[in-house]
Amino acid sequence: MGQNQMQTNETNSHSMTDQERSHSVTLPKGEIKDLLLPNSLTASDQLVLVNAISYRGTWKYAFQKDQTTAMAFRLDESQSKPVQMMRLQGLLKLGSIKEPQVQVLEMPDAEDHLSMVIVLPSEDVGLGRVTREITYEKLNNWLGSANMKDAAVVLHLPQLRLDGYHQDLTSILAALGMTDVFDLSRANLSGITAGGGLVVSKIIHKATLEVTESGSESTFTNQTSKAENPEIFKVDRPFLLFILHKETKMILFYGRVSTP
Numbered sequence: 391m392g393q394n395q396m397q398t399n400e401t402n403s404h405s406m407t408d409q410e411r412s413h414s415v416t417l418p419k420g421e422i423k424d425l426l427l428p429n430s431l432t433a434s435d436q437l438v439l440v441n442a443i444s445y446r447g448t449w450k451y452a453f454q455k456d457q458t459t460a461m462a463f464r465l466d467e468s469q470s471k472p473v474q475m476m477r478l479q480g481l482l483k484l485g486s487i488k489e490p491q492v493q494v495l496e497m498p499d500a501e502d503h504l505s506m507v508i509v510l511p512s513e514d515v516g517l518g519r520v521t522r523e524i525t526y527e528k529l530n531n532w533l534g535s536a537n538m539k540d541a542a543v544v545l546h547l548p549q550l551r552l553d554g555y556h557q558d559l560t561s562i563l564a565a566l567g568m569t570d571v572f573d574l575s576r577a578n579l580s581g582i583t584a585g586g587g588l589v590v591s592k593i594i595h596k597a598t599l600e601v602t603e604s605g606s607e608s609t610f611t612n613q614t615s616k617a618e619n620p621e622i623f624k625v626d627r628p629f630l631l632f633i634l635h636k637e638t639k640m641i642l643f644y645g646r647v648s649t650p
Contacts, residue, residue: 459474495507508547509532550599558593573589
């Protein structure tokens with residue numbers, strides 16, 4: 391995955407309904423491999439929780455394969471690399487934020503349940519600064535009607551496959567307050583074993599997010615495909631990517647893309 395980082399939101403206080411989950415993920419079906427790395431388990435491990443999640447979006451407007459071309463992606467001020475840059479045109483939500491100076495684009499999926507949000511820092515603002523300063527509240531504010539407007543947009547986006555892997559989430563979850571299940575004196579897993587003495591030893595999590603031309607079968611609408619002066623949104627430098635559940639505004643996936 392290079393310098394890219396991708397995570398799923400496992401700690402949001404909102405509890406998703408079955409209907410929401412049906413729109414947020416697909417079963418891995420062999421797409422996620424090597425969940426257990428060599429020597430990742432030890433003889434002292436009692437109970438290991440393993441979670442795998444995969445998402446490949448089908449978007450309202452299509453990335454057409456014949457529109458994909460090689461373009462330069464700027465890694466930093468002095469380096470760039472060629473990438474396969476996809477292209478689509480559609481009526482999307484677009485906004486500009488003054489502080490920090492970023493552009494924000496929101497694109498709905500085919501069923502209008504989820505959306506992909508791209509936060510693209512200006513050339514003068516590094517991705518590191520945006521990553522440090524962004525919060526859930528700021529993102530919601532940026533996506534509000536005061537900032538986002540409907541616009542005819544031509545989007546250029548690199549083909550993406552992001553993989554996030556946590557060999558053990560126990561320390562992260564413990565820092566968030568989930569402690570009893572790891573503590574032998576407080577863990578209550580009587581629903582699994584009546585004898586007691588059982589704790590969770592490890593929590594292993596792996597996620598995959600893919601954005602490519604495959605799976606995008608809808609076509610441009612007549613209105614947006616004929617727009618004379620569409621806005622150009624070219625994602626040719628490091629950016630942040632989010633997959634949101636639109637109704638609840640819950641973040642399902644989020645990633646930092648430095649090297650597509």
